[in-house]
Amino acid sequence: MENKTARFEKLLVKNGLKRTAPRLQVLEILSGRDSATSQPYLEQVMGKNADRVTLYRVLQAFEEKGIIHKVLDQQGTANYAICSDGCSAHEHHDEHVHFNCDNCHKIYCLDTVKIPALKVPAGFKVEHLNLIATGLCASCSDKVN
Amino acid sequence: MENKTARFEKLLVKNGLKRTAPRLQVLEILSGRDSATSQPYLEQVMGKNADRVTLYRVLQAFEEKGIIHKVLDQQGTANYAICSDGCSAHEHHDEHVHFNCDNCHKIYCLDTVKIPALKVPAGFKVEHLNLIATGLCASCSDKVN
DNA sequence: TTATATTTGCAACATAATTGCATTAAAATG
DNA sequence: CATTTTAATGCAATTATGTTGCAAATATAA
16 A cells, blocks of 8 residues: 555556556546546546547556446446456456436445346346446535535 | 327327427337337438437437436447336336347336345435346347357 | 567547527417 | 417537547567
């Protein structure tokens, strides 16, 4: 925990990715937030440090390697969060619930809340589940009251 | 059930919408399908009968009135399905599971499968739930075997 | 230090979505 | 039934979003 950057560098190397500025910056930004981060927000924060195309490619590479996972919010916008340790490139365990706050629009990964098993009609074969709850997050419902 | 068009016309009037060709055509198309219909597909089927902008506006109006509901698939593309009777403009009961087939990419509204109640961390207030399952639909898993 | 392989940034392109406005069409009115 | 009012459509222009090819730059391996 002492040197965050060193940790990120190791993470990149472990996944066969070169240690480049834009990649490190994306990891910095994502790790500094308590909720998933939208692509547009990332773009804005990165500013002129990286081209828009580079950001797309960084995010895509990270997702393929299982470093981050993508959540679409209710508007269909991509949001990204750093994966917890259980994730790996091909078997990606992100089947926890995501919470999309109607007020601040943050997306929280509720890692502790798992998606309950589901009984589907005969013939259907479920591979993955994706549950997004919307409403007010803890912080926003505080403010309202 | 005898006159589908008459039924659609009544539906429009009931919601304060004028009975126009593009609107009726959208209802026709949606009602003739067993799964939710993607915006691009609708656009293609409507062809030159309606401008793309009109389609956007028709869909938006229908959604606001609770005539149809929107489901985003795993790519973030909007898909639309006619609401069951329980739906109304402001309290929209579409909290059934949607199934996105990885093979044929259809989206099924599994009206019979309800989303189980969820235990979320303290402070979070859930308003709506949105569960998308991916995998193989009944028809596609038949073909594979 | 040099060679190599990857990654980046730019430019061009493609696609998707939104807005303003003039025209057209539907329903309300007398 | 003619006319007025209101809503909806289509077009053009604009903006946003995502993709591709390629030359230049940079990180790592040799």
